[in-house]
Amino acid sequence: MAQARKFFIAALAATAAAAAASAAHAQHTASVQTNSTVTVFRPITLTKNTDLSFGTVVRPLTGSGTVLINKDDGSRSLTGSGALLNTGNPNSQAAPGRATYTVNGEGGQTFSITVPPTFNMTRTGGSENIQVVLTPSATTGLLSNALGQAGSATFGVGGSIIVDTNSAGGAYTGSFTTTVAYN
Incomplete structure (x- = not known):
């Protein structure tokens, strides 16, 4: 046993x-099936429609004045001393107003707007500068239509300058870079 x-x-x-x-x-x-996905966007593009123009400003005899171009509607105003003339900038023939832009890309998508806080305009034939403080109408936007369709949106950039008794006479020019990107 x-x-x-x-x-x-x-x-x-x-x-x-x-x-x-x-x-x-x-x-x-061991095995498992895995799915894969992708969403393809059309490229985002930015077109400048109009430049930022402060028009013609008469410097003050005393003190200073701030010229403002409204970021939302492009209207021009002056606080302090000086005067605004109802003519465009003789250098560019542009009427006073904000810079305006059109964004195109994938419908229904949000995007960011970036502009520098300031830049300088330099007097033609001289070395004097006027600083421009920039103000975009928005920092983000939404493209029209839905995913799979072309979309568009618009925005503006305004700004302000200070002109005082020491501002040299003449035409001033400068440029800044505006950037948009999908969020």
């Missing part, structure tokens, strides 16, 4: 070992 018991234990051990080996072999690999 002891012999039969040893045989039974040995058989049971062999069966357990074979089952363990079979289970280990069954878990050698």
Whole structure:
């Protein structure tokens, strides 16, 4: 009987070992299906429609004046001393007003608008500068229409300058870079 018991234990051990080996072999690999997606946007583009123009300003005899071009509607105003003339800048013939832009790209998408806080305009034929403080009408925008269609949006950039008794007479010009990017 002891012999039969040893045989039974040995058989049971062999069966357990074979089952363990079979289970280990069954878990050698595993698979799962994975999906993949992509959304393709048309390129974002920016077109300048009009430049920022402060028009013609008469410097004050005393003190200073701040000329403001409204970022939302392009209207021009003066606080302090000096005067505004109702003529455009003789250098560019542009009427006073804000810079305006059109953005085109993928419909329904948001984008960011970046302009520098300031830049300098330099007097033609001289080295004198007038600093321009820029103000965009928004820092973000939303393109019209829906995903899969072309979309567009517009915005403006206004600004302000200070003219004082020491401002040299003449035409001033300068430029700044406006950037848009998908969010």
